[in-house]
Amino acid sequence: MNFLTKMLAAVLALSVPAPLAAQERGAVRHDFDATQLQGGARILVFRPRIRVGEQSTGGMFEPRADWTELARDNLGTAIDDYQARFGASLIDAPEAFGDEARLVDDYITLFSVVSESIVNYQFFVGNRLETKKANNREDIFDWSLGSGVGELPGAAQADYALFINVEDHYGSTGRKVLQVFAALGGVSVTSGRHAGFAALVDLHTGNILWVNADLQMGGDVREIDGAQRRVEQLFEDFPLLPNDAVAAE
Amino acid sequence: MRKLGLMLSMLFALTPAAASAHRLIEANAAVTVARSDVTVTPTIEWNRISQRPGNRAERWTLDGELLNDVLFFAEVGDGDTLFREVNRREMPLPQFSGNMLLVDVPSFLESSLRISKGVATFEVTSAAPVQFLSHDGIRFEFTTLGADDLQRRGVAQATIIDGNLFMMLYEAPALHFFQRNLADFEQLVASARID
Numbered sequence: 001m002n003f004l005t006k007m008l009a010a011v012l013a014l015s016v017p018a019p020l021a022a023q024e025r026g027a028v029r030h031d032f033d034a035t036q037l038q039g040g041a042r043i044l045v046f047r048p049r050i051r052v053g054e055q056s057t058g059g060m061f062e063p064r065a066d067w068t069e070l071a072r073d074n075l076g077t078a079i080d081d082y083q084a085r086f087g088a089s090l091i092d093a094p095e096a097f098g099d100e101a102r103l104v105d106d107y108i109t110l111f112s113v114v115s116e117s118i119v120n121y122q123f124f125v126g127n128r129l130e131t132k133k134a135n136n137r138e139d140i141f142d143w144s145l146g147s148g149v150g151e152l153p154g155a156a157q158a159d160y161a162l163f164i165n166v167e168d169h170y171g172s173t174g175r176k177v178l179q180v181f182a183a184l185g186g187v188s189v190t191s192g193r194h195a196g197f198a199a200l201v202d203l204h205t206g207n208i209l210w211v212n213a214d215l216q217m218g219g220d221v222r223e224i225d226g227a228q229r230r231v232e233q234l235f236e237d238f239p240l241l242p243n244d245a246v247a248a249e
Numbered sequence: 250m251r252k253l254g255l256m257l258s259m260l261f262a263l264t265p266a267a268a269s270a271h272r273l274i275e276a277n278a279a280v281t282v283a284r285s286d287v288t289v290t291p292t293i294e295w296n297r298i299s300q301r302p303g304n305r306a307e308r309w310t311l312d313g314e315l316l317n318d319v320l321f322f323a324e325v326g327d328g329d330t331l332f333r334e335v336n337r338r339e340m341p342l343p344q345f346s347g348n349m350l351l352v353d354v355p356s357f358l359e360s361s362l363r364i365s366k367g368v369a370t371f372e373v374t375s376a377a378p379v380q381f382l383s384h385d386g387i388r389f390e391f392t393t394l395g396a397d398d399l400q401r402r403g404v405a406q407a408t409i410i411d412g413n414l415f416m417m418l419y420e421a422p423a424l425h426f427f428q429r430n431l432a433d434f435e436q437l438v439a440s441a442r443i444d
Contacts, residue, residue, distance in 0.1 A: 117313035129296040130273035146425025
């Protein structure tokens with residue numbers, strides 16, 4: 001029995017996931033000089049991609065239009081407030097139609113897949129790709145969406161673009177129950193996913209200059225306060241100084 | 250006691266396997282792929298993803314399989330699937346059949362990708378005969394729309410030797426990524442040898 005207890009403890013210890021602190025959330029490109037941003041920089045802000053829904057017991061995502069609508073309103077207001085603090089630097093990307101709208105959509109989708117790869121293979125230390133480990137040793141952060149971003153509507157009038165992506169899956173009751181039972185067995189089952197990705201992209205090269213990406217962010221985007229908190233987290237360490245900070249310097 | 254034993258075995262079953270690291274594939278050295286006699290000699294460094302996509306398969310990438318996915322399949326014989334089963338009961342993967350022809354390979358790949366990767370659309374954009382591993386083969390290009398709503402482009406080269414399928418495949422987002430590393434994939438294909 002004593003042996004079994006020890007075994008059980010060993011199994012439990014093994015199944016505890018790596019400490020969350022080990023997970024990085026943001027990065028700045030190695031050759032990016034943030035002082036270029038201060039002053040007259042023009043940064044296009046593309047309309048965020050927002051998806052909110054429920055996570056079934058099996059972990060499948062089921063979109064909910066009502067929640068998405070709420071999140072869109074709440075996050076829209078929170079981002080507007082945030083934008084106001086930066087004055088003329090953060091400007092809304094022009095409304096796009098037809099092929100241009102499709103191109104914007106395609107790049108926002110690509111951005112979300114690149115962000116996911118950054119989280120999985122660069123930030124998550126235990127899963128880092130070997131070639132990325134070499135980059136990390138030399139302080140290289142090299143991810144790009146490609147120079148084609150220069151064809152995005154509004155790109156000719158700006159130097160940078162800001163991409164934002166929010167995806168929230170709220171665990172269904174069944175998922176939460178599964179989580180509790182799995183936890184009893186010492187196994188970690190996540191209930192819900194609260195992904196937030198924000199990045200500053202160089203419109204000439206497509207290089208990601210600054211990124212903040214996390215699969216478990218805080219703030220319930222269906223609520224006004226929560227959405228504000230989410231936006232604060234999304235822009236944590238954003239390299240552009242707000243107007244009041246510039247005035248104080 | 251019996252209950253405890255059962256619980257323990259359940260825990261072991263649930264505990265994720267100790268994460269074996271992805272392996273660095275060094276440049277300019279021949280390396281065997283997919284546990285077979287096929288070798289390739291890359292000219293740049295790649296990462297081999299630790300989890301095998303299938304019994305007869307191996308996966309390489311530069312930035313993650315969502316951004317550049319190189320798959321090697323070797324000695325896929327009668328009754329073998331390309332990938333690991335996702336849901337054998339409700340969505341079984343198609344099995345290779347030794348009497349398949351080269352022209353059947355694109356649709357075999359299509360149905361396999363639909364199930365294993367959740368690809369929503371798959372369209373062959375070109376197909377042509379080639380020599381691959383010193384045998385008559387097929388090269389085809391395709392586009393896919395993934396479950397993540399991203400348009401990807403792909404290219405595959407395949408041959409059937411003694412009733413066994415050998416295939417190399419590259420798939421990457423149509424924007425930027427596909428073109429960026431297409432030449433690196435072509436180089437891998439050109440370097441492929443079989444003993």
